[in-house]
Amino acid sequence: MGTELHEKISTIECENKSLRKTVAELTTKVPSLEDNEDRQNQYIRRHWLRITGFRESPDESTDNIVISMCKSVGATISIDEIDRSHMVGKPKPAADQSDSLRPRDIIIKITNCRARQNSVYEENES
Incomplete structure (x- = not known):
């Protein structure tokens, strides 16, 4: 044993x-x-961008928001250069208890780095 x-x-x-x-x-x-x-x-x-502060509406696509935002700051981006885009997270009520929703960030995947750099650099120069 x-x-x-x-x-x-x-x-x-x-x-x-x-x-x-x-x-x-x-x-x-x-x-x-x-x-x-x-x-x-x-x-x-490196192919992703994040933008903040845009109010969302149910019938507007995030691609159109991105293109409009780029145009408003003098940057150029076409729909062909956006691989995908979407809002981040769940909708949350605004802090002031109104019926509106707090803006969510938008994440954009750009098809190539050159398009990303062009839109970011043009945006920063204006």
Whole structure:
């Protein structure tokens, strides 16, 4: 009985040692993977723009809002350069308890970086 118990303890200690080694390896990999993910997300986000402060109406498309906003500041963007656009989050009531809704941000995915840079730089110059 003593040898049997000793063998079980020895087996558990070996398994524990192996598991600790695995945990240590994974613990060092996690920060590297998080950093990689952050870099990938940043690369993906380079095609995205966020605009704020536009009142929404049920029958207006966010693409049209974006095009109008760009025209109003002297930037040019065509519908072909917008991959997709949408409001962010759920509609929320305005702070003053009126019937209106608080404006939501609009996220726009531009088809290429050049179009994004042109619209942002033209917007900043005006």
